[in-house]
Amino acid sequence: MRTTQFKVLEEVSLNNPIFIEALPGIGHVGKLAIDHVIDELDATKFVEIYSPYFPPQVLVGEGGIIEDMKNEMYYLKSAGADERDFIFLVGNCQGLSTEGQYELCGSVLDFVESLGAKELYTLGGLATGQPIEGVEGRVLGAATDEASIEMLKEADIEIRSADGGIVGASGLFLGLARLRGMAGFCLMGKTPGYFIDAEAAEAILQKLxxxxxxxxxxxxxxxxxxxxxxxISQAQQMEQEMLSRAMGQQAPQQAQDDLRYIG
Amino acid sequence: MRTTQFKVLEEVSLNNPIFIEALPGIGHVGKLAIDHVIDELDATKFVEIYSPYFPPQVLVGEGGIIEDMKNEMYYLKSAGADERDFIFLVGNCQGLSTEGQYELCGSVLDFVESLGAKELYTLGGLATGQPIEGVEGRVLGAATDEASIEMLKEADIEIRSADGGIVGASGLFLGLARLRGMAGFCLMGKTPGYFIDAEAAEAILQKLxxxxxxxxxxxxxxxxxxxxxxxISQAQQMEQEMLSRAMGQQAPQQAQDDLRYIG
Amino acid sequence: MRTTQFKVLEEVSLNNPIFIEALPGIGHVGKLAIDHVIDELDATKFVEIYSPYFPPQVLVGEGGIIEDMKNEMYYLKSAGADERDFIFLVGNCQGLSTEGQYELCGSVLDFVESLGAKELYTLGGLATGQPIEGVEGRVLGAATDEASIEMLKEADIEIRSADGGIVGASGLFLGLARLRGMAGFCLMGKTPGYFIDAEAAEAILQKLxxxxxxxxxxxxxxxxxxxxxxxISQAQQMEQEMLSRAMGQQAPQQAQDDLRYIG
Amino acid sequence: MRTTQFKVLEEVSLNNPIFIEALPGIGHVGKLAIDHVIDELDATKFVEIYSPYFPPQVLVGEGGIIEDMKNEMYYLKSAGADERDFIFLVGNCQGLSTEGQYELCGSVLDFVESLGAKELYTLGGLATGQPIEGVEGRVLGAATDEASIEMLKEADIEIRSADGGIVGASGLFLGLARLRGMAGFCLMGKTPGYFIDAEAAEAILQKLxxxxxxxxxxxxxxxxxxxxxxxISQAQQMEQEMLSRAMGQQAPQQAQDDLRYIG
Incomplete structure (x- = not known):
C-alpha cells in the first residue's frame, strides 16, 4: 500500500449531510461519543480507509482476530428532529506524520464534499490534568467563523478564546474545511485526560x-x-513490549545489541 | 492539501523590492519587529501560504475563531527615505521537516524573485541564556558576501564571525538566496530567549x-x-494537553493504553 | 538507491507456497527459528531485497567483510509431511519509517502472491519482561479470520484475545495480506525480551x-x-559509538559542537 | 531546492580515479585527515553538492560570511607514487534522513562511476569512550571483499571482525558500492570520540x-x-540556542508557549 485507499462498501446519495469527525484522542471523548451514536442509531458503515500513514501494525481483537489500523465512515439518513443526513468519521488511529495528516484530512474532505457536505463538527477532549465532576460546563467550543460561533453560544457552549491550539485531525479538519468554504465547529470536552472519560463524552453529546x-x-x-x-487493563502487561517494538521492533534492552547483529 | 499553496490575494507590481523574512523564532524577535512594522506602516497583505509541512493543527484565536497555520506576505510601496518597495514574510509557524523547510524557502524565493526582489533580510533572535539590558549592542549581523558585510559595518552592526550556525528559515533563506545570486543580510537580536523580547525587537528595528x-x-x-x-499566560494551563496531542494525539498517560485500544 | 529493489537470484516456479515471515524482532525469536529451518532443511536463497527504508549503514561481518542491510527470501520445494512449497523472508533489519514499512510489506506481498502464495505465517517474540522457563505454553496465536483461529486451536495454541497490538512487519503483513484475501497466522513466542531466546524459538518451531x-x-x-x-558480546564495547553515529554521525559529546563546526 | 544538486565547477577527465569519502563524523577523524590532504597536495575543487536532505540552516564563517551546508568534491591528478587520480568527498554535514542518506550516496556513486572510479575508501572515527595515546595501532579496517581485506592486512591494518556496524555515509557508501561491483575499504581511527582528534587522523593518513x-x-x-x-570553543556559548532552534525554531522555554502563540 503506497497511497491512502478509500474502500467504498456502499454507494450512497446523501442530502446536504453534516460531517462529524471523532477519531481517537484525549480521553477518547470524541470517539466514545460517536461510537455510541453509531450503535444507538444504527448508522451504516459505507467506507473503510487504509493508509500508509497509519501506524505499521495491527491490533489483536476479540477471539484473536486481527484488526487493521483504519478509519471508517458511517452514514445516517433523515435522522434527528431536522431529518438531516449525517456522515461520521471514526477509527482506531490518526495519521502519524505531518504530511500524512494533511493528506488524510484532505482526502476525507474531498470525499465528503463530493457527497454534498457543507458543514462539519470535530469532537475531542481537552486535558485539564485535574479531576472534573459532572457533565455541566464541560464543553468548550471553537469555530471557523463568527456565525458559527453564534450558533455555539445559542447552544450555551462556552467559547474557548485566544487560547492555544487544536492539534491533530480535530484542528486540521477545521482549518482545511474553511479553506474550502465549509463551516466548521469544534466541541472539546474537558477531561482529566488519563482515562476513558464517559462523562466528557456525555457532555459533548448533550451539546451536539x-x-x-x-x-x-x-x-x-x-x-x-x-x-x-x-x-485496556487486560492488555496492560504487554504494553512495554508494544512500545519497545514501535521503537525499532525490539525490546529496549535489545535495541543496541540488535543494531550490531550479524543476520 | 498535498503541496504548498500560494493564495495570491492581490496581483502587485513591485519595483526592485527588498524582501524581509520574520517568521517566528527565539524570543519572537523578528516576528515582533515586523508584525509591528506592518501595523505601523499599514502594509498590505497580498499572499497567504498554506503547506502540508506546517504543523497539523489550528490555533484558537480571539472569540473562538480558529486560525490556520500559515505564512503571509505583505507589501509596502515607495516606503522609507529611499522610497523603496518592500515584501514582508510573517506567519505563525515555520515548516516542520527538513525537506519541508527547503521546499517552503525555495518556493518563497521563486515567488519574490518573480516580483523583482534581489536582496533580502532575515531577522531573528540569538539566545544568550542570560539577562540582557537595554537596546544598545544587541544586534549581531551576518551576510552572504563581503560587500554586504561592509554595509552592516557601516550601520555599526557587530559582525558574528566563525561562530555557529543560523538554523531554520532565517539561515536557509540566506543560503538558498545566495545560490540564486541574491544578496542577503541576517540581523540577530540577542535575547535571553525565554520570553517575548520587545527590546531585542526594538534593537533590530533601529538597525533595520x-x-x-x-x-x-x-x-x-x-x-x-x-x-x-x-x-500566552492564559493559555499556559492547557500546554500539557497540546504537547501530548502533538506527540500522538493523546495525553501521555493515555498514549500507551491507546496503542492497544480496540476501536 | 531510491526505491526498494528485488534482486532475483533464481526464477522459481512454486506450487501454492506457504509464506513465512521471520524478520528480526524481540528476542530474535522468529529470526532464530527460521534461520535455523533454512540451515537444517537447506533452503535455497532466491531473492535479495535492498531498500532506502533500511538503516543507512552496513554491518561488519566475519573477517571484516561488510554486510549490507537487506532482507532475503529462501524457498523449499515439496517439503514436510504434506510436500508443500515454502517461501521464507529473513534479514538483518526491518524498514525504519512508517511509510517504508508499508512499502516494503506491500512489495513483498506483491512478489509472493505472484508466486502463488495464498497463506502466510508471521513469527515473533512477545516480551513479558520476566523470566520464563521451558518451552511449554510459550506460544500465543492470532490470525486474520475465524477459520484460521480454529486451526491454531487445533494445534493447541493459546489465542491472544482483545489484547494490544502486533507492531512492525509481523503485524502489518497480516493486515495487508487479509486486505488481499490471503489467510494469515501470527505465532508469538513469550520471551523475557532481553536476550536471544532459543527456547522461545524452539517453542515456535514445535507449533509451526x-x-x-x-x-x-x-x-x-x-x-x-x-x-x-x-x-553481540564482542561488539558490546562499541555500542555507544554506533548509537552516537546513528544520532547524527557524531559522539554525543560532539553533537552540539559539530552543529557549529565550520567545515 | 527540491532535489539534490550537483554544481559542476569544472569538467574533468580522470583515469581510473580512487574515490575517498571523508564526511564529518566521530572525532572529525576522516574529515580532518582529508581536509589536510586537500590543503597539502593542493587538490582542486570541481563539484559542490546541495541537498534538501542537508540540515536546514547555514553556518557563520570567518568575517560573518555565511556558509551553506554542502558537500564538495576535489580531484588530484597523477598523484602519489603510483601517479593515480583521486576524487575526495568532503563537506560540513551528512544527509539527515534515512532516505536522504541513500539518495545522496547513490547520487555521488553515479557521479564518480561516470568519472571511472572503481574503488573507494571511506574514512571515519571509531569511538572508544576512553583515552588513547599515540598513533600506533589506532586504525581498524573493513572491506567489501576478501581480496580487499588482504590488501588491508598487507598494510598491517587490524581487521574489525564480526563486530557491530558502520553507520552513516562511511558504511552506506561501502554497501551501495559493492552492489555496483566496486571494491571498497573502510579505515576507522580509534578515538575517545569527544574531541577533534588529530592523532587518529594522523594514524588514518599513515595507513592511507x-x-x-x-x-x-x-x-x-x-x-x-x-x-x-x-x-568551536568560541561558539560554545551559543550552543544552547542552536540546539533549541533546531528543535522547533525556539528556545526550550519558549517551545510550549509558542505552540499556542496567536501570530
Whole structure:
C-alpha cells in the first residue's frame, strides 16, 4: 500500500449531510461519543480507509482476530428532529506524520464534499490534568467563523478564546474545511485526560444534540467506557513490549545489541 | 492539501523590492519587529501560504475563531527615505521537516524573485541564556558576501564571525538566496530567549531603519509584546494537553493504553 | 538507491507456497527459528531485497567483510509431511519509517502472491519482561479470520484475545495480506525480551511443525543462539559509538559542537 | 531546492580515479585527515553538492560570511607514487534522513562511476569512550571483499571482525558500492570520540599512504585540529540556542508557549 485507499462498501446519495469527525484522542471523548451514536442509531458503515500513514501494525481483537489500523465512515439518513443526513468519521488511529495528516484530512474532505457536505463538527477532549465532576460546563467550543460561533453560544457552549491550539485531525479538519468554504465547529470536552472519560463524552453529546438535533440515550455510555477500560487493563502487561517494538521492533534492552547483529 | 499553496490575494507590481523574512523564532524577535512594522506602516497583505509541512493543527484565536497555520506576505510601496518597495514574510509557524523547510524557502524565493526582489533580510533572535539590558549592542549581523558585510559595518552592526550556525528559515533563506545570486543580510537580536523580547525587537528595528531607511516608532512595541505575553499566560494551563496531542494525539498517560485500544 | 529493489537470484516456479515471515524482532525469536529451518532443511536463497527504508549503514561481518542491510527470501520445494512449497523472508533489519514499512510489506506481498502464495505465517517474540522457563505454553496465536483461529486451536495454541497490538512487519503483513484475501497466522513466542531466546524459538518451531508439517531438529538451536550472543558480546564495547553515529554521525559529546563546526 | 544538486565547477577527465569519502563524523577523524590532504597536495575543487536532505540552516564563517551546508568534491591528478587520480568527498554535514542518506550516496556513486572510479575508501572515527595515546595501532579496517581485506592486512591494518556496524555515509557508501561491483575499504581511527582528534587522523593518513601511495606531511595536522577546536570553543556559548532552534525554531522555554502563540 503506497497511497491512502478509500474502500467504498456502499454507494450512497446523501442530502446536504453534516460531517462529524471523532477519531481517537484525549480521553477518547470524541470517539466514545460517536461510537455510541453509531450503535444507538444504527448508522451504516459505507467506507473503510487504509493508509500508509497509519501506524505499521495491527491490533489483536476479540477471539484473536486481527484488526487493521483504519478509519471508517458511517452514514445516517433523515435522522434527528431536522431529518438531516449525517456522515461520521471514526477509527482506531490518526495519521502519524505531518504530511500524512494533511493528506488524510484532505482526502476525507474531498470525499465528503463530493457527497454534498457543507458543514462539519470535530469532537475531542481537552486535558485539564485535574479531576472534573459532572457533565455541566464541560464543553468548550471553537469555530471557523463568527456565525458559527453564534450558533455555539445559542447552544450555551462556552467559547474557548485566544487560547492555544487544536492539534491533530480535530484542528486540521477545521482549518482545511474553511479553506474550502465549509463551516466548521469544534466541541472539546474537558477531561482529566488519563482515562476513558464517559462523562466528557456525555457532555459533548448533550451539546451536539442541541446543535444538530440528534438525540441519543447516554445510559449505555458508561458501560461502553467500562468495557474499553477492561480491555485496556487486560492488555496492560504487554504494553512495554508494544512500545519497545514501535521503537525499532525490539525490546529496549535489545535495541543496541540488535543494531550490531550479524543476520 | 498535498503541496504548498500560494493564495495570491492581490496581483502587485513591485519595483526592485527588498524582501524581509520574520517568521517566528527565539524570543519572537523578528516576528515582533515586523508584525509591528506592518501595523505601523499599514502594509498590505497580498499572499497567504498554506503547506502540508506546517504543523497539523489550528490555533484558537480571539472569540473562538480558529486560525490556520500559515505564512503571509505583505507589501509596502515607495516606503522609507529611499522610497523603496518592500515584501514582508510573517506567519505563525515555520515548516516542520527538513525537506519541508527547503521546499517552503525555495518556493518563497521563486515567488519574490518573480516580483523583482534581489536582496533580502532575515531577522531573528540569538539566545544568550542570560539577562540582557537595554537596546544598545544587541544586534549581531551576518551576510552572504563581503560587500554586504561592509554595509552592516557601516550601520555599526557587530559582525558574528566563525561562530555557529543560523538554523531554520532565517539561515536557509540566506543560503538558498545566495545560490540564486541574491544578496542577503541576517540581523540577530540577542535575547535571553525565554520570553517575548520587545527590546531585542526594538534593537533590530533601529538597525533595520539605518539599513533600509524604513523608520517606525517603537513605542507600541512593548505594548504589543505585553499583549502576546498575556495571551500566552492564559493559555499556559492547557500546554500539557497540546504537547501530548502533538506527540500522538493523546495525553501521555493515555498514549500507551491507546496503542492497544480496540476501536 | 531510491526505491526498494528485488534482486532475483533464481526464477522459481512454486506450487501454492506457504509464506513465512521471520524478520528480526524481540528476542530474535522468529529470526532464530527460521534461520535455523533454512540451515537444517537447506533452503535455497532466491531473492535479495535492498531498500532506502533500511538503516543507512552496513554491518561488519566475519573477517571484516561488510554486510549490507537487506532482507532475503529462501524457498523449499515439496517439503514436510504434506510436500508443500515454502517461501521464507529473513534479514538483518526491518524498514525504519512508517511509510517504508508499508512499502516494503506491500512489495513483498506483491512478489509472493505472484508466486502463488495464498497463506502466510508471521513469527515473533512477545516480551513479558520476566523470566520464563521451558518451552511449554510459550506460544500465543492470532490470525486474520475465524477459520484460521480454529486451526491454531487445533494445534493447541493459546489465542491472544482483545489484547494490544502486533507492531512492525509481523503485524502489518497480516493486515495487508487479509486486505488481499490471503489467510494469515501470527505465532508469538513469550520471551523475557532481553536476550536471544532459543527456547522461545524452539517453542515456535514445535507449533509451526504441527501447523505446516515442517519438522526440524531443534538441537542446534541453542548453539546458534549462543553463537549470536558471543558475537553481540564482542561488539558490546562499541555500542555507544554506533548509537552516537546513528544520532547524527557524531559522539554525543560532539553533537552540539559539530552543529557549529565550520567545515 | 527540491532535489539534490550537483554544481559542476569544472569538467574533468580522470583515469581510473580512487574515490575517498571523508564526511564529518566521530572525532572529525576522516574529515580532518582529508581536509589536510586537500590543503597539502593542493587538490582542486570541481563539484559542490546541495541537498534538501542537508540540515536546514547555514553556518557563520570567518568575517560573518555565511556558509551553506554542502558537500564538495576535489580531484588530484597523477598523484602519489603510483601517479593515480583521486576524487575526495568532503563537506560540513551528512544527509539527515534515512532516505536522504541513500539518495545522496547513490547520487555521488553515479557521479564518480561516470568519472571511472572503481574503488573507494571511506574514512571515519571509531569511538572508544576512553583515552588513547599515540598513533600506533589506532586504525581498524573493513572491506567489501576478501581480496580487499588482504590488501588491508598487507598494510598491517587490524581487521574489525564480526563486530557491530558502520553507520552513516562511511558504511552506506561501502554497501551501495559493492552492489555496483566496486571494491571498497573502510579505515576507522580509534578515538575517545569527544574531541577533534588529530592523532587518529594522523594514524588514518599513515595507513592511507601505504594503501594508495599518497604521502603527506602530517605536521600541520595538530595545528589544524587546534584551529577547529578554538572555533568551536568560541561558539560554545551559543550552543544552547542552536540546539533549541533546531528543535522547533525556539528556545526550550519558549517551545510550549509558542505552540499556542496567536501570530
Amino acid at each position: 444534540a442541541i446543535l444538530v438535533k440528534l438525540e441519543v440515550s447516554t445510559e449505555e455510555l458508561e458501560a461502553k467506557a467500562e468495557e474499553i477500560r477492561e480491555m | 531603519a539605518i539599513l533600509v531607511k524604513l523608520e517606525v516608532s517603537t513605542e507600541e512595541l512593548e505594548a504589543k509584546a505585553e499583549e502576546i505575553r498575556e495571551m | 511443525a504441527i501447523l505446516v508439517k515442517l519438522e526440524v531438529s531443534t538441537e542446534e538451536l541453542e548453539a546458534k543462539a549462543e553463537e549470536i550472543r558471543e558475537m | 599512504a601505504i594503501l594508495v601511495k599518497l604521502e603527506v606531511s602530517t605536521e600541520e595536522l595538530e595545528a589544524k585540529a587546534e584551529e577547529i577546536r578554538e572555533m
